[in-house]
Amino acid sequence: MAKDWREMMAWCGELLERSTGETVEQWNAKIREADPSSESELRAWLRERDIHGYAQMVLIMERFGYPEFLTATADELFDAQYESRPALRPVAERVIELAQLAGPEVTIQMRKTYVAFVSPRRTFAQLVPSTRTRIDLGLRLDVPPEGRLLPAKNLGNRVCPVKIGLTSLDEVDQEVADLLARSYQENL
Structure with a gap:
């Protein structure tokens, strides 16, 4: 919920x-x-x-x-984020599912322009529909940008230093799940 x-x-x-x-x-x-x-x-x-x-x-x-x-309700906020990006909605929904599995106490907070994933201590990741063809998963990790991880300068509420750009459901893979779990653990 x-x-x-x-x-x-x-x-x-x-x-x-x-x-x-x-x-x-x-x-x-x-x-x-x-x-x-x-x-x-x-x-x-x-x-x-x-x-x-x-x-x-x-x-x-x-x-x-x-x-x-x-x-607005959480559903209304989410609907508005993906109204003009219907192809990205299943990608976002899958990321939300994986975020909920990242740890035992994950809170999903819908905001006007992004979704925040919160541990008992603080926000550990954010999902932002950045363009009509890409959503960015920002992660609060203390790691250098490399591989799929890119610098995240102006993402969500700016608490995540790195991000992964996602354009299709097949990109929401085990690496994304592992990074979400790691980010959750690092932000307890």
Whole structure:
């Protein structure tokens, strides 16, 4: 089961409640009463009440609207990534299957433009539809680029220094499975 942004938004709400003792709904009522006319005015109002970071972010989005990708399901995010790349979807699906086998506690996180594979500690790989004919599997490995491994300068959220370009299902082979497992182990 892949996760989407909704879990993070719920976490932001819990963070707000832990830090202030009041829920998102209670803060929304206070914000409606204060009636800030702009995002900057609301930010200033929240800062005066010592609300910063993620807790502030969720209240701003509650007031002025959430970006579509934050309210989309994991399936909707994945569908959008491969809508114009239908031939690459089976390649991506196979990589996701292999990533789930990389270790006992792999979390799949769908994002707007990539899929993150997360160990209990941190992101260990990312899958990015880079072109209409290639997806890149970024790996968080401390190895020099060689063979199929290429430098990954601007991939996903930029945590993976190397990548493998994949254009067909037959390229998602045992080497890819082994590299995913190694990356998982190195990021525990």
